[in-house]
Amino acid sequence: MALGDCFRPYQTPCPHEHACVRCPALKMDPAQLPRLIQIEHDTQFKLLEAREHGWAGEVVELETTLQGILEKKIQIQPTHIINTE
Ligand code: SF4
Structure with missing residues (x-):
């Protein structure tokens, strides 16, 4: 697994259908933080696109993914400064 290990x-x-950033079983590898941040940026871009097109279901899915990413960032470093761009 690229981001860590779920054992x-x-x-x-x-x-959990390989939705790793949303999966409570995933124990993040701290060295993978840059990859996680790239996934976060990609997800934010997709969310903007989904909102522009009015894809309500996709918006909900992507917001859930972003919440999962936030939880993984906190798991790696609880005092991590949360990027709110
Ligand atoms: S979704 Fe969860 S259980 Fe499945 S591979 Fe990813 S971390 Fe492991």
């Missing part, structure tokens, strides 16, 4: 046994199915 899921090798070759067992993922019960």
Whole structure:
């Protein structure tokens, strides 16, 4: 797993549909913070696009993903300065 480890046994199915940044099982690797921030920026861009097009369902999904990313950032570094750009 690119962002950390969920300790899921090798070759067992993922019960959470590989939505890793939203998954409570994911234990982040602190070294992957830059990758997480890139995912956050990509998700923010997609959210803007979804809002512009009025894709309500997609907006809800992307907002949930951003909340999951925020929780992972706090997991890595509880005192991390939260980027509110
Ligand atoms: S979604 Fe959760 S259980 Fe599935 S691979 Fe990602 S971290 Fe592991």
